[in-house]
Amino acid sequence: MSEAPDLTEAEALAAEHALGVLDARERADAENRMARDPAFAADVEAWRQRLAPMLDSIAAVPAPQGTWARIERRLPANDDRMAPANDNGRLLDRVRFWRNSAMGGFGAAAAALVAALVVGNQPATVVTREVPVQPQGQLLSASVVSQDSRVQPLFVAAYDPDRKQLIVTSLLPEGSDRDKVHELWLIAGKENPKSLGLVESGKAKVIALPTELLAKMADGAALAVSLEPPGGSKNPDGPSGPVIGVGKLSKL
Template sequence: MSEAPDLSEAEALAAEHALGVLDARERAEAELRMAREPAFAADVAAWQARLAPLLEQIPSVPAPAGLWARIERLLPANDSRTSGAANDNGALLGRLRFWRNAAMGGFALAAASLAAVVVQVNQPPVTVTRDVPVAPQGQLLSASVVSQDSRVQPLFTAAYDPDRKALIVTSLLPEGSERDKVHELWLIAGQDNPKSLGLVESGKAKVIALPTELMAKMAEGAALAVSVEPPGGSQNPDGPSGPVIGVGKLSRL
């Protein structure tokens, strides 16, 4: 099995930021990079415009029962571990600690902001130009890969962007649902044998750059399929070696 080549680091990060799959630290770094690099900001905007129809297909997930109650219990202002008067004192002390820490944090933030202003004043002026995202020229395609049993539930969503020469695949399965197996994505076009597009992880999104020979086969009516394979993927050069759990046809967005 051979995987398609990866996009550049900047392209992949822009796509992942547009999809909203970065963690808090990575998202902050991406936002900072957008402020510093107009070309990267334009890439993110372009991905957001292209992926908007795909994101609308992903069903919303309600918050678990009792989530807000657990959040409130973790707040410093609600840190009370005793009862009666001691409980009131604990709550009061908790609130005092909360506001004291908030005030100290405010002083620290003000000092940091003042230091940043001083540094900026001493820097030469920088002219920032922002590239205008180019409207898609090719035909965007999408597919919903659904299970093949009686439940018919969505397992993966995919969007193909011919301008970026990339396929964006998002898993709707719980992360880590296949512990000793892997999911492999396949392209089925015409009478050709299935072509591997690489491995996709449960609960995650992936940007797959497509080689030229596969781009020509990404057309309306072609199908995407996902099989369950041993670690490393299928050892069968002609297609899946494990069971196919989902199939979906590409259609115009």
């Protein structure tokens, strides 16, 4: 079955960054891009606002006892209060620290003055920033869980009706598909399941939904994932392999 068209590289990166599924290197690249590309930064912020309601469903986890004390002990500033007043070595270290800090401050001030003179002689650059559009439609989410006795979460999904996009994140280990693929389905009412395309283990995907499926993305509809041969189901009326997970769409 045909798969809905994906977003552009920039749109998908913005959504994945807002969702928090990038690794350290990808996240650093995205942050650098936000710093130099106001449009991309605005797109990330828009996704963050749309996904923010999902945080309400996550219970707070208190930090382990003694965490803050351990952080304080690691801070360089706390070395001074632990040193005896007659400890000449520590005193010398502190003198060097403040002397170096002062020299660094003078250096920074001089550099700032030079930069100001250089910038002052350059033509003004106008930077415009797009204002994120406030969401108008009702966000929906679903947790696709296994159908065996373990009831294990397999995928999570969030639907943004304003952008007509579905973000699906796999909770399975990357590469666990092996010789099979996971196919995502929309189940609405008594109609046959509609394929939303393939989803990879351990990855997130942004799916732009075709027009004919938009009205079916509603509270009470369900998402399902089936295990299929490479290329997806050959059955035009639904999955050809076993359905491994199901989850209902509900309002955030």
